[in-house]
Amino acid sequence: MSSIKINIVSSSEEIYSGEASMVYATGSLGELGIAPGHTPLLTGLAPGPVRVQNGDEEETFFCSGGFVEVQPDMVTILSDTAERADSLDESEAIKAKEAAEQSLADQKSTIDYTKAAAQLAEAVARLKTIQKLRKNI
Amino acid sequence: MANTKEVRNQIASIKGTQKITSAMELVAASKMKKTQDGMLEGRPYSEKIKDVIAHIATSSSEYSHPFCQERDAKKACFIIVSSDKGLCGGLNINLFKSVIAKSAELNEQGIESCFALIGSKAAAFFKSVGGEVIAKAEKLGDKPNPDDLIGLTKVVLDLHKDGDIDQAYLCSNVFVNTMTQQPTVQQLIPLPAVEQDSLGASHWDYIYEPEAKELLEGLLTRYIESLIYQAVVENNACEQAAKMIAMKNATDNAGDLIKELELLYNNVRQAAITQELSEIVGGASAV
Numbered sequence: 001m002s003s004i005k006i007n008i009v010s011s012s013e014e015i016y017s018g019e020a021s022m023v024y025a026t027g028s029l030g031e032l033g034i035a036p037g038h039t040p041l042l043t044g045l046a047p048g049p050v051r052v053q054n055g056d057e058e059e060t061f062f063c064s065g066g067f068v069e070v071q072p073d074m075v076t077i078l079s080d081t082a083e084r085a086d087s088l089d090e091s092e093a094i095k096a097k098e099a100a101e102q103s104l105a106d107q108k109s110t111i112d113y114t115k116a117a118a119q120l121a122e123a124v125a126r127l128k129t130i131q132k133l134r135k136n137i
Numbered sequence: 138m139a140n141t142k143e144v145r146n147q148i149a150s151i152k153g154t155q156k157i158t159s160a161m162e163l164v165a166a167s168k169m170k171k172t173q174d175g176m177l178e179g180r181p182y183s184e185k186i187k188d189v190i191a192h193i194a195t196s197s198s199e200y201s202h203p204f205c206q207e208r209d210a211k212k213a214c215f216i217i218v219s220s221d222k223g224l225c226g227g228l229n230i231n232l233f234k235s236v237i238a239k240s241a242e243l244n245e246q247g248i249e250s251c252f253a254l255i256g257s258k259a260a261a262f263f264k265s266v267g268g269e270v271i272a273k274a275e276k277l278g279d280k281p282n283p284d285d286l287i288g289l290t291k292v293v294l295d296l297h298k299d300g301d302i303d304q305a306y307l308c309s310n311v312f313v314n315t316m317t318q319q320p321t322v323q324q325l326i327p328l329p330a331v332e333q334d335s336l337g338a339s340h341w342d343y344i345y346e347p348e349a350k351e352l353l354e355g356l357l358t359r360y361i362e363s364l365i366y367q368a369v370v371e372n373n374a375c376e377q378a379a380k381m382i383a384m385k386n387a388t389d390n391a392g393d394l395i396k397e398l399e400l401l402y403n404n405v406r407q408a409a410i411t412q413e414l415s416e417i418v419g420g421a422s423a424v
Contacts, residue, residue, distance in 0.1 A: 013179075040196070078186055089291050090291070094288070095288050100254070111250065116267075120230060
């Protein structure tokens with residue numbers, strides 16, 4: 001095997017997809033050089049450049065962290081769009097909770113199924129009436 | 138009988154409404170294209186991460202993550218993806234209906250429900266009907282940023298880690314085509330078994346760097362985040378498609394109404410002229 005399939009994707013786009021003779025990336029425990037036929041490996045990706053070598057050509061991409069999966073015949077790099085840190089995630093979580101608490105402060109915690117059903121039925125009936133009106137006209 | 142001025146005013150006002158709805162239809166049509174592109178852009182990532190998860194499932198890993206383990210369910214969390222704006226027909230209502238049905242079904246089995254809401258419409262709905270809301274994300278816009286959903290996902294996953302919830306469901310509209318959007322309730326936790334692919338169930342395992350636990354934790358979190366993000370993007374495409382159809386219907390309805398009113402207007406005008414004539418003739422014969 002002289003080449004290995006490489007896919008680099010981030011959650012909002014496909015960054016690169018093609019063949020390579022060698023891939024260099026920065027794993028969470030150090031530099032990685034991945035040649036075709038590598039043992040299956042799963043590791044974190046540290047923010048840094050990812051170099052893809054195919055014969056004489058070489059391309060470099062910047063990835064801000066993520067994961068690398070290596071199979072003997074392919075490499076998948078799942079890149080994050082933003083830099084992630086636990087502390088940042090924590091503050092985002094607090095924000096989401098606060099948003100929920102703020103606007104729903106006076107709300108009871110058990111769901112009123114009959115009320116929900118009634119409200120939905122009303123909305124559906126309204127829609128149906130509109131459709132009926134439309135047919136009659 | 139209505140007078141001509143009244144009918145004329147009514148026609149003018151409906152024409153005004155029609156202008157607005159047809160403008161909204163055009164806006165929705167152009168946004169629909171963009172949101173559909175957004176939906177396609179996110180697909181490679183979700184497909185690749187799904188592949189990786191499938192590989193992990195086929196490997197004989199030394200470690201099994203809590204997200205994959207079935208446990209006695211006492212409480213479930215519904216992550217509900219709705220739109221921020223209305224005027225999109227039955228899109229949100231149909232989704233809420235299937236959510237409520239599922240929640241009632243779980244309730245009968247003795248499983249409580251709580252909700253994590255994405256979109257203003259879901260927030261408004263659950264505000265009026267009750268229900269325990271644990272997290273909320275609103276106003277994500279036409280191009281939602283994956284970062285805006287990190288917080289909400291973390292709240293849900295943390296609750297699962299602490300044992301407060303045992304199941305999680307993702308509720309969103311699936312884009313079938315412009316005319317059809319399918320409300321679906323999909324199980325997130327425990328992760329349904331992923332289809333095994335060509336690698337087969339031979340005995341091999343990854344080299345994990347660093348620990349398997351740490352890595353899988355991160356990877357599965359990303360996987361769930363990507364599923365939620367994909368659902369939000371897809372729901373956006375659904376919203377614009379549904380809005381376009383709803384506004385098209387409204388424009389057509391307004392057209393029909395105008396036609397009817399114009400007929401009425403002509404009738405009224407004709408009747409007035411006839412009456413005037415008969416009055417003149419009557420007056421002349423009396424003289």
